[in-house]
Amino acid sequence: xxxxxxxxxxxxxxxxxxxxxxQLLVHCIRETLGLTGTHVGCETSHCGACTIDLDGEPVKxxxxxxxxxxxxxxxxxxxxxxxxxxxxxxxxxxxxHGLQCGFCTPGMMITATALLRTVNEPTETEIREAISGNxxxxxxxxxxxxxxxxxxxxxxxxxxxxxxxQGGD
Amino acid sequence: MTQTIPMxxxxxxxxxxxxxxxxxxxxxxxxxxxxxxxxxxxxxxxxIVRSPYAHAKIVSIDASKALAIPGVLAVITGKxxxxxxxxxxxxxxxxxxxxxxVDKVMYQAQEVAAVIATDRYIAADGAAVVDVEYxxxxxxxxxxxxxxxxxxxxxTDKPGKTDNHIFHWEVGDAAVTDKAFADADVVVKQxxxxxxxxxxSIETCGCVASFEKTEGKLTVWMTTQAPHAIxxxxxxxxxHVGLSxxxxxxxxxxxxxxxxxxxxxxxxxxxxxxxxxxxxxxxxWIEDRMENLQADSFARDYHTTxxxxxxxxxxxxxxxxxxxxxxxxxxxxxxxxxxxxxxxxICTGSYDLQAAHVEVDGxxxxxxxxxxxxxxxxxxxxxxHAIERMVDIxxxxxxxxxxxxxxxxxxxxxxxxxxxxxxxxxxxxxxxAALQKAMDIIGYDxxxxxxxxxxxxxxxxxxxxxxxxxxxxAGPSKDFDILGIKMFDSAEIRVHPTGKAIxxxxxxxxxxxxxxxxxxIVAQELGIPMAHVQVExxxxxxxxxxxxxxxSRSTPTSGAAAALAARKIREKARKIAAYLMEVAEEDLEWxxxxxxxxxNPEAFKTIQEIAFAAYTNHPQGMEAGLxxxxxxxxxxxxxxxxxxxxxxxxxxxxxxxxVRRFVAVDDCGNIINPMIVDGQIHGGxxxxxxxxxxxxxxxxxAGNCLGGSFIDYLVPTAVxxxxxxxxxxxTPSPHHPFGAKGVGESATVGAPPAIVNAxxxxxxxxxxxxxxxxxxxxxxxxxxxxxxxxx
Ligand code: FES
Ligand code: FES
Numbered sequence: 001x002x003x004x005x006x007x008x009x010x011x012x013x014x015x016x017x018x019x020x021x022x023q024l025l026v027h028c029i030r031e032t033l034g035l036t037g038t039h040v041g042c043e044t045s046h047c048g049a050c051t052i053d054l055d056g057e058p059v060k061x062x063x064x065x066x067x068x069x070x071x072x073x074x075x076x077x078x079x080x081x082x083x084x085x086x087x088x089x090x091x092x093x094x095x096x097h098g099l100q101c102g103f104c105t106p107g108m109m110i111t112a113t114a115l116l117r118t119v120n121e122p123t124e125t126e127i128r129e130a131i132s133g134n135x136x137x138x139x140x141x142x143x144x145x146x147x148x149x150x151x152x153x154x155x156x157x158x159x160x161x162x163x164x165x166q167g168g169d
Numbered sequence: 170m171t172q173t174i175p176m177x178x179x180x181x182x183x184x185x186x187x188x189x190x191x192x193x194x195x196x197x198x199x200x201x202x203x204x205x206x207x208x209x210x211x212x213x214x215x216x217i218v219r220s221p222y223a224h225a226k227i228v229s230i231d232a233s234k235a236l237a238i239p240g241v242l243a244v245i246t247g248k249x250x251x252x253x254x255x256x257x258x259x260x261x262x263x264x265x266x267x268x269x270x271v272d273k274v275m276y277q278a279q280e281v282a283a284v285i286a287t288d289r290y291i292a293a294d295g296a297a298v299v300d301v302e303y304x305x306x307x308x309x310x311x312x313x314x315x316x317x318x319x320x321x322x323x324x325t326d327k328p329g330k331t332d333n334h335i336f337h338w339e340v341g342d343a344a345v346t347d348k349a350f351a352d353a354d355v356v357v358k359q360x361x362x363x364x365x366x367x368x369x370s371i372e373t374c375g376c377v378a379s380f381e382k383t384e385g386k387l388t389v390w391m392t393t394q395a396p397h398a399i400x401x402x403x404x405x406x407x408x409h410v411g412l413s414x415x416x417x418x419x420x421x422x423x424x425x426x427x428x429x430x431x432x433x434x435x436x437x438x439x440x441x442x443x444x445x446x447x448x449x450x451x452x453x454w455i456e457d458r459m460e461n462l463q464a465d466s467f468a469r470d471y472h473t474t475x476x477x478x479x480x481x482x483x484x485x486x487x488x489x490x491x492x493x494x495x496x497x498x499x500x501x502x503x504x505x506x507x508x509x510x511x512x513x514x515i516c517t518g519s520y521d522l523q524a525a526h527v528e529v530d531g532x533x534x535x536x537x538x539x540x541x542x543x544x545x546x547x548x549x550x551x552x553x554h555a556i557e558r559m560v561d562i563x564x565x566x567x568x569x570x571x572x573x574x575x576x577x578x579x580x581x582x583x584x585x586x587x588x589x590x591x592x593x594x595x596x597x598x599x600x601x602a603a604l605q606k607a608m609d610i611i612g613y614d615x616x617x618x619x620x621x622x623x624x625x626x627x628x629x630x631x632x633x634x635x636x637x638x639x640x641x642x643a644g645p646s647k648d649f650d651i652l653g654i655k656m657f658d659s660a661e662i663r664v665h666p667t668g669k670a671i672x673x674x675x676x677x678x679x680x681x682x683x684x685x686x687x688x689x690i691v692a693q694e695l696g697i698p699m700a701h702v703q704v705e706x707x708x709x710x711x712x713x714x715x716x717x718x719x720x721s722r723s724t725p726t727s728g729a730a731a732a733l734a735a736r737k738i739r740e741k742a743r744k745i746a747a748y749l750m751e752v753a754e755e756d757l758e759w760x761x762x763x764x765x766x767x768x769n770p771e772a773f774k775t776i777q778e779i780a781f782a783a784y785t786n787h788p789q790g791m792e793a794g795l796x797x798x799x800x801x802x803x804x805x806x807x808x809x810x811x812x813x814x815x816x817x818x819x820x821x822x823x824x825x826x827x828v829r830r831f832v833a834v835d836d837c838g839n840i841i842n843p844m845i846v847d848g849q850i851h852g853g854x855x856x857x858x859x860x861x862x863x864x865x866x867x868x869x870x871a872g873n874c875l876g877g878s879f880i881d882y883l884v885p886t887a888v889x890x891x892x893x894x895x896x897x898x899x900t901p902s903p904h905h906p907f908g909a910k911g912v913g914e915s916a917t918v919g920a921p922p923a924i925v926n927a928x929x930x931x932x933x934x935x936x937x938x939x940x941x942x943x944x945x946x947x948x949x950x951x952x953x954x955x956x957x958x959x960x
Pocket of ligand 1: 045
């Protein structure tokens, strides 16, 4: 099998890795780079456990080859917390009990983070649709929705009502 | 035993506090450690060749093409294992199951050979080119046909076996029951099929087996809910080839969901162990989703003819169930050994029935072995489904409101402890209160009015109730064992000199949050802040022996053990405190965290001071240290219960069932962490919804699996899952040390009949009496068409 050199940025770090042309991106992330927070639950694009952020879009890394990541910017669950501080989505999952076994959680949080980056105030229906490519067998989704709503409030706090200026007269 | 639990401060975080989970920071940052994350130096990969046929003779296996691939080190077949007498293994029900076949395969996707290679891709390349020549044999898919006299005998390995019958089991008084039916005003009868389903935890199964030749030590990281039991099984199965129990270490690291599917020993684990022993290097095996769905243990597959008798004013008098259980080619259920149909005889449910008779027969077919649970305690879901369906059918038949019929027949609060006619002793309950609460929350009477209006307009709206009684926490060891190992469970607590503690358990969390809830129990009992209690499970070298986590047994057994171990520690702490303050032990009063001299609130010793003294200044003649172990053998099972009400709207054009509302009132006794209990119920409800509307693993005539991938096995997403509404009543268990009952599975058990009852309730006036799950749009649409509703 032919090996290729692939260059990409992952969690802010530039990497150059050797990958067989048929290697799935998820295996490159987990096994070559040792970032095991991204999981595999099906390898057929159904479960979303392998979801990573690729140039701002959540994608299923089990359905891409590593070589297709050439020149891209990737974020995995390991890249969500900044300087050891949980991002609002991670915080929301902790506060609202949005995870149980934790296996779906990395992919779920990547999808949620991408949603909140693009939609300021998603409705519950929009949240449910956005995560419908990520299966969770443990939580029944109720608390995942709440976790995302928590993050949404944290990221976009409703501005305190401004004091109404009395006009002239 | 009093069952009121004093509330500790939130700094201590004992029972009743919704403490955030201690395990979460690692999961949230991608630092969990699941089996697939384990990588060892020199590790090899295993891939499995599987049978395309459901029943076939193996004519030959040619591995030469695979072995020619650079990087493929070995191809292991049944013949290789036969040389060590390891080609068969016992199941948890004392039946036998193949590890790898020597002469024939018994189901589609059965393991046929294993390829060991230096890399996962090379192992898969190898598996693709192992040439197996098969000769097809007649396939038996239908368990009823399996029991016909002319059916081909599947288990030809069993000397003298002339049929496909596995067991006959019955309970109850047949004559008394027959008489009650003969005397009844009204009898309803219904065939109910609960199809084969699969837990489909998002993490599949797998292991890393590492045999260290010099020391003869085997370590296996494995997706297992019961690591100690697995260790013993390995020692029993492979003792003759030198695997001795003290040299076997099973590590169950973080587990990505279990739900019963990670209780059995699958052939893949055993082959990986054999490969590591043979080759002397670590071997990793991780199954893919299709292997998981097609070959791992299934749940359910019960065909029941149910009958219920009543007086004309709705007093239930007798129940009769006759069930055929399809076990696949081996009885690999995970029931306690005395109970081939598990706890199915909880099927008199929440009702005061005076006569009942239940028969179950097991049959072999050409399907994967199993009969393990799908998030339920040993066949309780099957029992609850049947009784709750029948009660609803009876209510409709005699024109009584289903809620009123239930209220009329519930076991009364003051009848507890209640001895059921089939032999169980229910510990406590208040069924009327739970149903009333659910009715109040959902606005039952208004919904019935709305339903009438809608029906007048030709719209289909239904309201379904399920008032279930669970039976969990196996179990009293006099009745419960698995392969002879009694079903107690354990806790070991060590308090360190600085007043912090480590607690270890024989159970194994798969998402239930044990690191948090067990710490809360210890915090409650000792007053040590839960933040200072480190919980460990899953490593057989360090944890005390236990039977593991399934059947909602962790809180009833290991949780109880934690409380009792902590109380032993408290008694020693009392002695030390008395010594330190030079008072009599009787003069001390305990409150979580300290002993105070009665009448002198200024004179006290904290548990931290006492812990320090236990290592630095303990009384002469007393052993140093502050630790205890407890093996808890419950005096009885626990009986959580609840009432669920579901409202559905059915689209007459498409047959789509829309769950509009679902209210769940659960009673699991005293609660350790309300947030976690709620989460367990949400998850359980979703796994009740799934088989009700979506999931099924079926087979065509040739034995081809028709639900073998996520394309056709429909695990609900956030879009299909409703916004569950939960509430509770609290009826403590009188015999559990802190009055808890267990909750992980109640909702999976209770939800399906509420959903089916709602759908049938919407359609009863058309003449619809029953619909088997899953109630897919096409199935419901056909029912509507057959009843003249839609073209
Ligand atoms: S592993 Fe990629 S979607 Fe399931
Ligand atoms: S938390 Fe277990 S699959 Fe989502």
